[in-house]
Amino acid sequence: MPEFALVLILLLLTTFSFFWGRRRSLVVSNGDTRKLNSLPGYYGYYVALWCGIPALLIFTFWHFFESTVITQFIISSFSGDTASLSKQQLNLVLNEIRNVANGNIPAANVAAEISAAADYYQELQHISSTAITIITIALAMIGATFAWSRIHTQQRARNKVERVIMVFLILCASIAIVTTLGIVLSVLFEAIRFFQAVPITNFLFGLEWSPQTAIRSDQVGSSGAFGAVPLFTGTLLVSAIAMTVAVPTGLMTAIYLSEYATPRVRSLSKPLLEILAGIPTVVYGFFAALTVAPLIRGWGASLGLDVSSESALAAGLVMGIMIIPFVSSLSDDVINAVPQSLRDGAYALGATQSETVKKVIIPAALPGIVGGILLAVSRAIGETMIVVMAAGLAANLTANPLESVTTVTVQIVTLLVGDQEFDSPKTLAAFALGLVLFIVTLILNMIALSVVRKYREQYE
Structure with missing residues (x-):
C-alpha cells in the first residue's frame, strides 16, 4: 500500500477512535457527564492517542530503517564474487540493482545476477509494504480497543491526555536545542581536525590567507597559508x-x-x-x-x-x-x-x-x-x-x-564549492572559520543581553 494511503487510513482510524471513546464515556455515565472525572472530549482524545501514536511510531521507525534492512538481505544473497567487492564497488552494484528495480534501467541491459537481485529487491519491498500495512493498522485497532476498554467514570483522562501533550511540547522545544548542539558538534569535530594540521595560533593570528594546497604528494602546489x-x-x-x-x-x-x-x-x-x-x-x-x-x-x-x-x-x-x-x-x-x-x-x-x-x-x-x-x-x-x-x-x-x-x-x-574531500586543510578550514564565527556571534549576543538587562533594571 502506498505510504500516503496508509497515513490517510491512520488519520481516519484516529478520528473514528475519538468519537468512539467519547461515546463510550457517555455510555458509562448514562448520559450524565457530571459523573465523569473529565469532560467527554478528553476520553475521546485518550482513545485517539492510543490509536494513533503507537502506530505512527512503528510506521516512522520502519520508514527510516526499511531501506537498510532490505539492503542487508540483498547483500546476504550475493554470490562469492560479488560479496568480495570493496565498499565502493558494492555501493555501485546496489545502486544498479535499485535502478533496475525502479525501472530506470531495463533488465535486459544488465547481467543476470543483477536482474535476479533486482527481482528479489522488488519482492522484499512488496513484503515490507504488506507487513507494515498490516502491523500498523492492527496496532492502531488494538491500541484503540485497549483504551476504549479502560474508560470508566473515575478515570483521569484529562491528566493522561495533558501529560502526553506536555511530552509532545517538550520534544518540540528540544528540537531547537538538539539541532543547535548537533550543528556545534559537527563544526567542532571538523575544526579540531583542521587544527591538528594547522596550528590554531597560525589560524587566529596569521596575516596571510592562501588556502590553496597540494592534494596529492605528486601534485605541484602551495603549502597554503591559513592566517x-x-x-x-x-x-x-x-x-x-x-x-x-x-x-x-x-x-x-x-x-x-x-x-x-x-x-x-x-x-x-x-x-x-x-x-x-x-x-x-x-x-x-x-x-x-x-x-x-x-x-x-x-x-x-x-x-x-x-x-x-x-x-x-x-x-x-x-x-x-x-x-x-x-x-x-x-x-x-x-x-x-x-x-x-x-x-x-x-x-x-x-x-x-x-x-x-x-x-x-x-x-x-x-x-x-x-x-x-x-x-x-x-x-x-x-x-x-x-x-x-x-x-x-x-x-x-x-x-x-x-x-x-x-x-x-x-x-x-x-x-566548499564543487566536489571536495573532507580530509585536506583547505576544505576543513571552512569549518574552522564557521566555528570562530559562531563563537564571535555568541559573545556579541551575551554582551548585548547584559546591556539590555542593565538598562531594563535601570528603567524599572
Whole structure:
C-alpha cells in the first residue's frame, strides 16, 4: 500500500477512535457527564492517542530503517564474487540493482545476477509494504480497543491526555536545542581536525590567507597559508559600514513612523519600506556591482583617490540599505508596543514630544531595539552574495574601505564549492572559520543581553 494511503487510513482510524471513546464515556455515565472525572472530549482524545501514536511510531521507525534492512538481505544473497567487492564497488552494484528495480534501467541491459537481485529487491519491498500495512493498522485497532476498554467514570483522562501533550511540547522545544548542539558538534569535530594540521595560533593570528594546497604528494602546489586575520578584518569592515548606514537610518525611520507620521503616511511608507526586505540579495549584488561601485570609483577619481573596482565601501553601503527594513520594522513594532500611559504621563508632567521619545519611549523599547540591531548585525555578518559581487574575493589585510576585501562567509562558500574531500586543510578550514564565527556571534549576543538587562533594571 502506498505510504500516503496508509497515513490517510491512520488519520481516519484516529478520528473514528475519538468519537468512539467519547461515546463510550457517555455510555458509562448514562448520559450524565457530571459523573465523569473529565469532560467527554478528553476520553475521546485518550482513545485517539492510543490509536494513533503507537502506530505512527512503528510506521516512522520502519520508514527510516526499511531501506537498510532490505539492503542487508540483498547483500546476504550475493554470490562469492560479488560479496568480495570493496565498499565502493558494492555501493555501485546496489545502486544498479535499485535502478533496475525502479525501472530506470531495463533488465535486459544488465547481467543476470543483477536482474535476479533486482527481482528479489522488488519482492522484499512488496513484503515490507504488506507487513507494515498490516502491523500498523492492527496496532492502531488494538491500541484503540485497549483504551476504549479502560474508560470508566473515575478515570483521569484529562491528566493522561495533558501529560502526553506536555511530552509532545517538550520534544518540540528540544528540537531547537538538539539541532543547535548537533550543528556545534559537527563544526567542532571538523575544526579540531583542521587544527591538528594547522596550528590554531597560525589560524587566529596569521596575516596571510592562501588556502590553496597540494592534494596529492605528486601534485605541484602551495603549502597554503591559513592566517584568518584578513578575513576577520574584512568581515568587520563591511559589517561596520553596513551598520553605520542601517542603524541610524532604520531607527530614525521607526521613530518617525511610530511617533510623528500621520496614519496615511504610515500606511503608505511602511509597506514600501518593507519591500526592501523581500528583494533577493543577488539583486542587491547586481545593484552594488553595476551602479554603486562605478559611482564610488568615479567620485574617488574626481577627488584624486585610488578606488578599487570592487571595494568594501560599495558592499557595505548596499548591505546597509538591505538591512534598513530589519532595524526599522522591528524597532517600529517595539516602539508601538510601549504603553500609551507612559506617553500620557510624560505629557502630563510637561515633557515635549521630543523629550518623551528620548527619555521615556526609547528606554522602554530599548530591549526590543537592541534585539532588532542584533538581528541586523547577524544578517550583515552572514551576507555573502553582495560581498562576492561588490567587494571581491581578495583577502587583503586593510582598513581602507576603498580597497577590495573578502569576508568569512564568502571564503566558507568558496572553500566548499564543487566536489571536495573532507580530509585536506583547505576544505576543513571552512569549518574552522564557521566555528570562530559562531563563537564571535555568541559573545556579541551575551554582551548585548547584559546591556539590555542593565538598562531594563535601570528603567524599572
